[in-house]
Amino acid sequence: MTRTRVRWGRLGALVATAALTVSVAGGVARAGNVDSGGPFPGAESASVRSYVVRPGDTVWAIARRVAGPQADPRPVVDRILRSNRLDPGALQVGQTILIPSL
Numbered sequence: 001m002t003r004t005r006v007r008w009g010r011l012g013a014l015v016a017t018a019a020l021t022v023s024v025a026g027g028v029a030r031a032g033n034v035d036s037g038g039p040f041p042g043a044e045s046a047s048v049r050s051y052v053v054r055p056g057d058t059v060w061a062i063a064r065r066v067a068g069p070q071a072d073p074r075p076v077v078d079r080i081l082r083s084n085r086l087d088p089g090a091l092q093v094g095q096t097i098l099i100p101s102l
Helices: 008-032 059-067 074-084
Strands: 048-052 096-100
Touching: 059 074, 059 096, 074 096
Parallel strands: none
Antiparallel strands: 048 096
C-alpha cells in the first residue's frame, strides 16, 4: 500500500486563493450596498445593482429591460435618473450607473 503524499505548497495556494476569493466577494457585496446618505440619494441599500452602459444604450432601453415586457418602464426611468443624477441624454459608454430595483 502506498502512502498519499500531501503537497503543502499546492494546498497552501488553494487555501490562499479561496481566502482571496471570499474577501473580494465580500468587498464587492459591500460596495454594492449604498445607503440613502451615501453618494446617491434616493438609492436604497439592498435594492441597487450597478450597470455598465454599452454602445446604443438609453435610459429608456435599460428601464424596459429591468421592468420586463409587461410592466411600465416610466417609474424605472425616473428612479434611474434620480438615483444617478442623470440628464436623460447624458449616458456615456463605459459609465457605471446604479439600477434601483422595483
